[in-house]
Amino acid sequence: MKLTVLGCWAPYPRAGGACSGYLVQAGSRNILLECGNGVMSNLQKYIDFRSLDAVVISHLHPDHYMDLFCLRHAVSGAMRTDGNLRPLSLYLPGEPEDTFGQISRFTDAFDIRPVESLPRVWQNGMEVFQTIIGDVRISFIQADHPLKTYSMVIACEGRLFYSADTKWSAHLVTAAEGVDLALCEASVAEQDRDYVSAGHLTAKQAGELAREAGVGQLVITHFWPEYTLNIIIKEAEEGFGRAVTAAAEGLQIQVEPFALLHAPSPKKV
Ligand SMILES: [Zn+2]
Numbered sequence: 001m002k003l004t005v006l007g008c009w010a011p012y013p014r015a016g017g018a019c020s021g022y023l024v025q026a027g028s029r030n031i032l033l034e035c036g037n038g039v040m041s042n043l044q045k046y047i048d049f050r051s052l053d054a055v056v057i058s059h060l061h062p063d064h065y066m067d068l069f070c071l072r073h074a075v076s077g078a079m080r081t082d083g084n085l086r087p088l089s090l091y092l093p094g095e096p097e098d099t100f101g102q103i104s105r106f107t108d109a110f111d112i113r114p115v116e117s118l119p120r121v122w123q124n125g126m127e128v129f130q131t132i133i134g135d136v137r138i139s140f141i142q143a144d145h146p147l148k149t150y151s152m153v154i155a156c157e158g159r160l161f162y163s164a165d166t167k168w169s170a171h172l173v174t175a176a177e178g179v180d181l182a183l184c185e186a187s188v189a190e191q192d193r194d195y196v197s198a199g200h201l202t203a204k205q206a207g208e209l210a211r212e213a214g215v216g217q218l219v220i221t222h223f224w225p226e227y228t229l230n231i232i233i234k235e236a237e238e239g240f241g242r243a244v245t246a247a248a249e250g251l252q253i254q255v256e257p258f259a260l261l262h263a264p265s266p267k268k269v
């Protein structure tokens with residue numbers, strides 16, 4: 001499974017940057033995870049939008065969905081000229097009602113799939129909604145943010161945990177347990193913890209979440225553009241106890257089973 005960062009800023013991008021967006025390529029499927037401002041432009045550096053299999057949105061804050069409005073026109077236009085092209089599967093929370101209502105009218109481009117309509121299972125005492133896209137299984141777990149928000153575990157070859165926007169929550173540690181790569185929001189520095197305590201992680205908390213969950217590697221993202229990123233990275237590393245990778249547009253990481261990466265090399269006999 002390959003993760004490509006298309007955008008990592010919130011709630012507005014730095015010059016030339018983009019808000020949340022990640023291309024997940026696994027088992028021959030192309031999945032766009034988040035579609036914030038600037039993501040449509042960056043997506044096309046890697047693939048043709050016609051080859052997307054699904055779009056997944058964690059929650060309906062503009063920095064996570066705004067470029068759906070561009071993508072909608074691209075897909076509906078392409079469908080008019082190519083009769084074989086089907087509406088693109090769009091997974092998103094079914095609320096808040098007004099934003100969901102607006103997006104769900106774009107049936108000329110999207111096959112709308114509210115997360116809450118997906119099959120529901122209980123895992124470790126958590127309510128989990130699941131879908132399968134080709135060989136890729138996506139599990140949605142409720143995060144703790146002012147709007148309905150889902151963290152996710154994306155599994156194919158390797159497992160990826162994506163925090164989305166959330167404040168600290170013990171059940172997210174459970175959800176992320178043992179994954180190969182955690183992609184965690186690290187919205188603020190420790191000095192600003194109180195300012196965002198209702199809905200975001202500090203960089204240090206992102207590190208602590210990943211350490212408690214015993215993840216293979218940690219990529220931090222969702223950065224306030226005004227910070228010096230070195231401070232955010234240092235605080236995340238304090239929490240994690242190991243080196244972390246900061247997301248940046250164009251960063252590509254292979255998500256492979258952690259055990260394989262760290263298996264002792266066979267002894268010569
Ligand atoms: Zn956000």
Ligand SMILES: [Zn+2]
Nearest residue numbers: 059061145165
């Ligand atoms: Zn948000």
